[in-house]
Amino acid sequence: MRVNDIIITYGSDPSAMTETLLNALSIESLITDKDSAIVLKPNLVVAATPDGGATTHPEIVVAIIEHLKGRGYHNIAIVESAWIGESTERCFALHGYHEISERYTVPLIDVKRDQYVKQRAGGITMEVSKTILTCDFLINLPVLKGHCQTAMTCALKNMKGCISDSSKRQFHTQGLHRPIAALNAVRSADLVIVDSICGDLDFEEGGNPVETNRMFACRDSVLCDAFAASLIGFSCQDIPYIHLAEDLGVGSSDLEAMHLIQLNEPNEQPVATPTGSASYLSLHTEERSACSACYGTLIHALKRLDEGGRLQSLKHTISIGQEFKGVDDPSRVGVGICTKGLGKSLAGCPPKAIDMIEFIKTLGEPSQ
Ligand code: SF4
Secondary structure (H helix, E strand, O other): OOOOEEEEEEOOOHHHHHHHHHHHHOHHHHOOOOOOOEEEEEOOOOOOOHHHOOOOOHHHHHHHHHHHHOOOOOOEEEEEOOOOOOOHHHHHHHOOHHHHHHHHOOOEEEHHHOOEEEEEEOOEEEEEEHHHHHOOEEEEEOEOEEEOOOEEEOHHHHHHHHEOHHHHHHHHHOOOHHHHHHHHHHOOOOEEEEEEOOOEOOOOOOOOEOOOOEEEEEOOHHHHHHHHHHHOOOOHHHOHHHHHHHHOOOOOOOOOOOEEEEOOOOOOOOOOOOOHHHHHHHHHEEEOOOOHHHHHHHHHHHHHHHHOOOOOOOOOOEEEOHHHOOOOEEEEEEEOHHHOOEEEEEOOOOOOHHHHHHHHHOOOOOOO
16 A cells, blocks of 8 residues: 555445455555554544444454454554543443453553653644554544534544643644644554544534445545545645644645545445434435435535535535436536536536535526
8 A cells, every 4th residue: 555545445334344445455565563563543532322423433443453363463452532521431331342352352541541751743742642652553543524623533633532631631722733733743643544434514522423434544644634624525724734734744635646546336325314413404405316425425515615604595406316317407406427417517426525515616596
């Protein structure tokens, strides 16, 4: 796997999708020493199940452990800390991590109880988990989701679970973006496997999950987040820590140089209509057998348009889905290759949210 590769797969079975990604990226070419100390860093920010859109599916962690153990790796640990005010132990318990730990003889490290080493980068001093700093290979397992302060959280921000609570408090007073970039300059992941199955629309604690049924893997955390941002309708300018991390040498945000490897088509999953605060967005869509990756991406695009005050002026209903294949209707507009027979259509299977936004902004009045 090259450093500018992003490998993406679609589906709804986290175990099978993880195994597919691991086979595609060839872990033995990345970790050559079987005695390496390997850390798995999921997102367990709160004690809530993954279907709420906040936390990593534990099946992904199990699939990675089984894949690694099956290839002779034996020195594996799961490392995380919940956000301030939440007990990591409670999160471990709710997600079945104690059973996972016992079954596979993999220790659980609560960063809140770990030793810390003072580190400094980008003008920021912080206390970083000793386990994280001393491991040989760090596999970051973020959830791609919205965030009320930084717009998005994915690979770079998930590293915040690797510092002391005291440093977390300090990060907030420093505006999050510079410290998050600095933390990744101290230690960023060697491999990122993103859980983008049902990340939350706009809050890191979940509650408004949007199904997109995809996972992707990459080695460069900056590239990962630049790509992730485009999937949910942001540019890198919307999320300052991406360029700040790039400036500190963490990686490259150059999506032109990215090599995207798509392992399957996103056409196997039925769509789930968004609930909660995301439900009003679906009123602007006409969905006919859309894939969840496509429909969830459209929901994110509509959310970004709403945040920019552009949704109320949208005169069109956006058509989407496989039942629009072969439909020739000049009065309709749609997104995705399935809608190419409509009056206006955005290509892609599925298109990115950032492209959907630009396309929807160009739409004029509907034809009579
Ligand atoms: S363009 Fe059609 S087939 Fe492709 S992801 Fe969208 S709905 Fe599915």
